[in-house]
Amino acid sequence: MGPATGAADTGAADTRAADTLAVVGEVAALARIFPRLPNADAALIGPGDDAAVVAAPDGRFVVTTDTMIHGPDFRLAWSTPHDLGWKAAVTNLSDVAAMGATPSALVVAIAAPLDTPVALLEGIADGLRDACAAMSPGTGVVGGDLSVSNTLVLAVTAFGDLGGRSPVLRSGARPGDRVAVAGALGLAGAGIARLFAAAQSDQGTAETEPVAEQPVAKRPVADQPVAEQPVVERPGGARHPDAALGRAVRAAHPAIVEAQLAPVSPLGAGRSAAEAGATAMLDVSDGLVLDAGRIALSSGCSLELFHDAIEAEGRALRELDSTIGAEAEDFVLCGGEDHALLATFPPGAELPAEFRVIGEVRAGQDGHPLVTIGGRPYVRPGGWDPFDDWNGAVG
Amino acid sequence: MGPATGAADTGAADTRAADTLAVVGEVAALARIFPRLPNADAALIGPGDDAAVVAAPDGRFVVTTDTMIHGPDFRLAWSTPHDLGWKAAVTNLSDVAAMGATPSALVVAIAAPLDTPVALLEGIADGLRDACAAMSPGTGVVGGDLSVSNTLVLAVTAFGDLGGRSPVLRSGARPGDRVAVAGALGLAGAGIARLFAAAQSDQGTAETEPVAEQPVAKRPVADQPVAEQPVVERPGGARHPDAALGRAVRAAHPAIVEAQLAPVSPLGAGRSAAEAGATAMLDVSDGLVLDAGRIALSSGCSLELFHDAIEAEGRALRELDSTIGAEAEDFVLCGGEDHALLATFPPGAELPAEFRVIGEVRAGQDGHPLVTIGGRPYVRPGGWDPFDDWNGAVG
Numbered sequence: 207m208g209p210a211t212g213a214a215d216t217g218a219a220d221t222r223a224a225d226t227l228a229v230v231g232e233v234a235a236l237a238r239i240f241p242r243l244p245n246a247d248a249a250l251i252g253p254g255d256d257a258a259v260v261a262a263p264d265g266r267f268v269v270t271t272d273t274m275i276h277g278p279d280f281r282l283a284w285s286t287p288h289d290l291g292w293k294a295a296v297t298n299l300s301d302v303a304a305m306g307a308t309p310s311a312l313v314v315a316i317a318a319p320l321d322t323p324v325a326l327l328e329g330i331a332d333g334l335r336d337a338c339a340a341m342s343p344g345t346g347v348v349g350g351d352l353s354v355s356n357t358l359v360l361a362v363t364a365f366g367d368l369g370g371r372s373p374v375l376r377s378g379a380r381p382g383d384r385v386a387v388a389g390a391l392g393l394a395g396a397g398i399a400r401l402f403a404a405a406q407s408d409q410g411t412a413e414t415e416p417v418a419e420q421p422v423a424k425r426p427v428a429d430q431p432v433a434e435q436p437v438v439e440r441p442g443g444a445r446h447p448d449a450a451l452g453r454a455v456r457a458a459h460p461a462i463v464e465a466q467l468a469p470v471s472p473l474g475a476g477r478s479a480a481e482a483g484a485t486a487m488l489d490v491s492d493g494l495v496l497d498a499g500r501i502a503l504s505s506g507c508s509l510e511l512f513h514d515a516i517e518a519e520g521r522a523l524r525e526l527d528s529t530i531g532a533e534a535e536d537f538v539l540c541g542g543e544d545h546a547l548l549a550t551f552p553p554g555a556e557l558p559a560e561f562r563v564i565g566e567v568r569a570g571q572d573g574h575p576l577v578t579i580g581g582r583p584y585v586r587p588g589g590w591d592p593f594d595d596w597n598g599a600v601g
Numbered sequence: 602m603g604p605a606t607g608a609a610d611t612g613a614a615d616t617r618a619a620d621t622l623a624v625v626g627e628v629a630a631l632a633r634i635f636p637r638l639p640n641a642d643a644a645l646i647g648p649g650d651d652a653a654v655v656a657a658p659d660g661r662f663v664v665t666t667d668t669m670i671h672g673p674d675f676r677l678a679w680s681t682p683h684d685l686g687w688k689a690a691v692t693n694l695s696d697v698a699a700m701g702a703t704p705s706a707l708v709v710a711i712a713a714p715l716d717t718p719v720a721l722l723e724g725i726a727d728g729l730r731d732a733c734a735a736m737s738p739g740t741g742v743v744g745g746d747l748s749v750s751n752t753l754v755l756a757v758t759a760f761g762d763l764g765g766r767s768p769v770l771r772s773g774a775r776p777g778d779r780v781a782v783a784g785a786l787g788l789a790g791a792g793i794a795r796l797f798a799a800a801q802s803d804q805g806t807a808e809t810e811p812v813a814e815q816p817v818a819k820r821p822v823a824d825q826p827v828a829e830q831p832v833v834e835r836p837g838g839a840r841h842p843d844a845a846l847g848r849a850v851r852a853a854h855p856a857i858v859e860a861q862l863a864p865v866s867p868l869g870a871g872r873s874a875a876e877a878g879a880t881a882m883l884d885v886s887d888g889l890v891l892d893a894g895r896i897a898l899s900s901g902c903s904l905e906l907f908h909d910a911i912e913a914e915g916r917a918l919r920e921l922d923s924t925i926g927a928e929a930e931d932f933v934l935c936g937g938e939d940h941a942l943l944a945t946f947p948p949g950a951e952l953p954a955e956f957r958v959i960g961e962v963r964a965g966q967d968g969h970p971l972v973t974i975g976g977r978p979y980v981r982p983g984g985w986d987p988f989d990d991w992n993g994a995v996g
């Protein structure tokens with residue numbers, strides 16, 4: 207991950223880096239973006255015509271769409287352009303993988319303010335390319351749309367191929383099935399909590415400023431546990447995302463902050479789960495308990511998460527970031543944006559290597575909680591919900 | 602077209618009409634929107650899981666994506682919610698049709714400010730449904746995403762099935778082919794020019810106000826030709842879209858204003874053209890000359906548009922709106938957003954009934970204009986380009 211890795215035009219780089227969408231215009235901007243986008247093996251007709259044509263060898267295709275909006279979904283003070291492209295790819299491709307499909311292609315619509323540097327769009331393209339190369343080689347961008355807006359928007363639609371298998375839905379879990387997860391839990395939630403707690407300032411800034419000029423050492427960045435840095439409200443303000451502080455927090459807490467800004471999803475595990483006979487599956491994007499509840503509700507079952515397994519997940523999270531204390535289990539259970547795959551497998555199935563068992567499907571009963579942990583209901587302590595929690599700040 | 606025709610809950614209608622996205626939340630808003638969306642015959646798995654599964658019977662699918670942004674692409678003062686849904690469907694489905702495909706399905710991502718009435722989103726859903734029913738029965742919405750944003754955004758991705766035919770690209774035109782068009786030319790461009798000229802006021806408003814309280818009669822709405830109402834800049838202001846004036850202009854000029862706000866595209870003509878052997882085709886979205894130039898450039902040819910044919914198109918436009926004078930041909934040639942289909946057919950082909958011949962493909966020569974009219978190059982007088990022309994106003 208890290209910054210964009212595309213070839214830099216070192217000679218004219220300074221001039222080109224300052225070019226905005228308004229100065230360059232749509233056609234020239236697209237000419238700079240197109241060569242950086244990943245090619246799709248499934249593209250029969252790629253970008254450049256009214257529409258693309260994509261191979262769908264088994265006579266069906268899987269499709270999902272997800273949008274990232276500047277403000278509620280990301281802050282330019284904290285995310286690099288490369289992060290944005292990377293995350294836009296992963297959030298969509300993991301939904302395709304969660305159906306048991308192999309990702310094939312993406313279309314990407316970007317709407318950006320006229321003063322947006324074209325270099326920012328190039329960075330997004332590089333992030334899309336690098337995410338596909340890292341997690342789903344052969345997946346590429348087959349089309350898109352570039353338009354102008356007061357708010358930076360990335361709208362991505364992703365496709366996948368089932369290879370003749372049935373799609374794995376949320377509704378197939380049966381009592382006796384094991385509940386298993388592939389990928390990390392809780393890191394992304396811990397990362398965003400840390401950023402909101404320690405990477406905001408009174409003014410905030412998305413500009414690149416020398417970190418040394420910021421009084422980083424005096425701020426509660428790395429030395430104190432998250433519990434002492436409440437996320438929701440701090441007396442005295444500190445409400446705006448701050449780029450220099452964001453970089454400092456990222457350097458001090460790389461595992462959790464990068465899991466939030468540029469998440470890694472075990473995309474191939476979706477197909478493996480389907481081949482192993484998974485009865486239900488989804489992408490953990492809104493927190494483990496909430497998403498497990500969706501399988502439970504769709505399947506008419508209850509999902510018991512083993513207390514020991516959740517403790518083990520919490521320990522793993524604390525090992526990745528030693529400042530995370532007793533709230534580690536809460537991040538695991540309700541952090542959100544994990545992009546892990548949660549699946550249920552029948553008793554006789556051999557689980558793919560990527561999955562670890564964390565619970566069991568039980569019969570659903572009216573009035574019973576749909577998700578229990580160690581036999582008891584879990585009261586969700588909250589979590590980021592843009593419909594409830596976004597204060598309108600952009601940053 | 603007209604206002605939303607979905608079943609109104611007459612009992613609780615007043616309360617429900619006032620509900621905003623912030624008050625209702627994502628889940629309840631989706632529960633109100635879902636039942637209004639059109640069903641897709643091709644949906645194997647519809648909305649509700651991580652991804653949808655869509656039939657692609659010939660082992661490929663056609664895909665295109667297009668975004669509509671509040672500000673540069675539409676104004677809530679002029680477009681009803683129903684218009685927005687209708688136009689979002691048409692702009693995408695006509696790109697699918699332009700490949701020679703039959704539209705099958707859409708996914709729709711909407712990002713809206715928290716104070717957006719849920720009724721507005723219901724109106725968008727009704728517009729999507731009614732556009733599909735009117736122009737492409739059996740096409741429906743198979744998935745989507747609802748999120749929050751400071752700017753209202755509709756991002757639509759549309760799919761189509763080629764039925765075993767080859768896609769019709771922009772690159773297949775050959776000297777001797779006839780150039781033909783299906784659908785209307787120039788109306789949408791005349792409509793937006795009329796709105797910018799006569800439906801703005803000093804303050805502007807997107808609120809519903811009694812038209813009678815607006816001094817409509819004193820404003821230059823219906824009586825003066827477009828030429829006397831320059832679009833680009835007016836001394837003394839009048840820069841903000843005004844809802845009451847918009848309604849008055851629409852009532853006085855229904856043909857051109859509705860072609861702009863809720864366009865009709867001959868979607869079935871795309872498949873007919875492919876079956877008739879069309880060698881190249883595209884959706885006329887940026888103006889006839891610009892889009893004809895794209896066929897010419899991709900095909901390495903020149904496109905001659907017959908002077909008589911363009912005059913006939915201009916006469917037809919003047920008949921639809923008698924206040925349009927000598928500039929009718931300019932609207933035909935560069936108005937934009939027509940969503941007509943422009944195709945080239947080999948000499949022996951029998952043209953489908955929807956198409957009328959307007960020109961001929963000629964050999965391309967270096968330095969020659971790619972598009973000529975009556976043998977002479979056409980100097981484009983301008984036209985709406987959000988990258989150059991949008992002043993940042995939303996309205």
